Amino acid sequence: MENGAESGGGMQYRQETQQWRLRDAFAAAILFMGSAAFVGWQNTRVAVLWDLGYLLDTSWRIALGQMPYRDFPLVHAPVTFLIQAGLIKLFGRHMLVPVIYAAVAGGLGSVIAWRIVLQTLRGAWWISLALSAPLIVVGIYAIYPYPIYDCDCSLAILVAMLLLMRVDESRGWVTPFCVGAACVLPLFVKQNMGLPFLAAVTAAVIALLVTHGSVRSAIRSSYAVVLLGIIAAIFLALGLLSATAGLHNYIHWTVEFAAQRRMPGLSAMLSVYEQPSLLWMAPMLAAGLALCWSRFAHATWGKILACALMAAPFVYSLIFLLMEDDADERADNLLALWPVWMLAAGAIALWSLRRGLNVRAAIPFIVLAGIHGSFLSQQLWGSTYALWPLLMVLIAVVLAEMPRAVRPAAIGVAVVACVIFATCGGLYAASLERLNYVDIPEDAPVELAQTTALRGAADRGPYLTNLDELIAFADREIPAGDALVLLPGEDPFYFATGRVPRFPVTLFDPATDPYSPAQLMAEARRRDVRWVIVKRVLQSKANAMPGFDETLQFVRRDFALFQSLAGYDVYRRK
Helix, strand or coil: CCCCCCCCCCCCCCCCCCCCCHHHHHHHHHHHHHHHHHHHHHHCCCCCHHHHHHHHHHHHHHHCCCCECCCECCCCCCHHHHHHHHHHHHHCCCCHHHHHHHHHHHHHHHHHHHHHHHHHCCCCHHHHHHHHCCHHHHCCCCCCCCCCHHHHHHHHHHHHHHHHCCHHHCCCCHHHHHHHHHHHHHHHCCHHHHHHHHHHHHHHHHHHHHCCCCHHHHHCCHHHHHHHHHHHHHHHHHHHHHHCCCHHHHHHHHHHHHHHHHCCCHHHHHHHHHCCCHHHHHHHHHHHHHHHCCHHHHCHHHHHHHHHHHHHHHHHHHHHHHHCCCHHHHHHHHHCHHHHHHHHHHHHHHHHHHHCCCHHHHHHHHHHHHHHHHHHHHHHHHHHHHCHHHHHHHHHHHHHCCCHHHHHHHHHHHHHHHHHHHHHHHHHHHCCHHHCCECCCCCCCEEECCCHHHCCCEEECCHHHHHHHHHHHHHHHCCCCCEEEEECCCCCHHHHHCCCCCCCCCCCCCCCCCCCHHHHHHHHHHCCEEEEEEECCCCECCCCCCCHHHHHHHHHHHEEEEEECCCEEEEEEC
């Protein structure tokens, strides 16, 4: 339904979503400060060196003037790295800068998601706040608390969605044009999320243009300007890439090479719907929704039963949390809520099309496209950490379409969802279960980095202390102009030391490393690499470097062991 005065389905609330009142400012402040504080707290507990090394070293070399895609391979879209490179140029190499960035971005993401939920629920203020409050602990940067492209892409998608939902209220052509341009930005933050999102937005805009009565009416509509903004932004971005990094280079690394290394099959993406819990969760939720549209919905017992059926999957997660000690099992059970609500939102969105197509009706399809695109990288378990605001939007879509007669049931479901996501989701984030691919010894004290550029980084285990020792050793023994290679490249070494990376690859991961062991050593000889630093004590639980043992054999043939440190072996060319 396009507005609250329209009849025919869905709860009808007052249209107060555009006018900020004191309570709106208060809620926004709580969401922003709570989310930012939680991200900051997470940063006092863990530092994922593998990901930080890739982000910060890549951003540092861009800040130095090295051109990604042309001067060195980069398999991801550039925006996140350009942002961090810009921050480095503005504020220098300080660990607190990306931490503050993540906190601010996390706070903004929660506030923007709340405004989208509020508009989706047509001004149902308390219900929207109940659905959005858990984002303090499961917001875009709450689970993974350092800058990363997945989280930045979620923020870009949220901004684009909020603008898109307001395009009908715009006057003139500037706002719709900017809305179209904003919808292109996610494509250059994370390819597999941004492309499906942009495709869905473009399809929705074209469909909205088709619904106009005449070609002249369609051309004069704001949607035509949105489409023009999309086209113009794409051509501008491609032109900038062509003039700088080279369009062929960009396509090779971010499309061809990335797809070759990480693109799963369609069956892997759809495996999210193979969750065993769907066999009972989906029928329960479907029965609750069906009851909302039945003649029993007006009875008190009908409202209570509908609420109980729809809330049952949430309650089960809480019961499972209280009874299960295994963190993996608790996380899997919480994430099992995703497919059932995605299916429900998709079904409700299709049902709402009976009243015609508008921006509000297109939003769930756009959200689902972005979510499924994200699943292309690491499926349900690995991809959802930055997507929780989008799940809240989908739940809001379902609640918004419930008849007015069952508004108490909708309120009940929203309250239950708030409690469950705040408790189970909060524990999921606080337990660092999503980061279980790195070693976080529970009985070890938190250690702080002492290197100037890394001050503010904290972690359990010897990893930051070992890195401090390596940096001090390099300052003493390795000339600043010597080319070196770090294997597997787990640490933000170049960012911390300020050295210039002289080898194309700084992180030897299957997704980022184009070299075989023999090719790597041949390139090292060509670039006159004088030192190879091999990390023995890895924070990552598994060494992801392809062909590590074979590479080490090549290293020992051409390089001699110079020094063994607590966590590293330093080799110098013979």
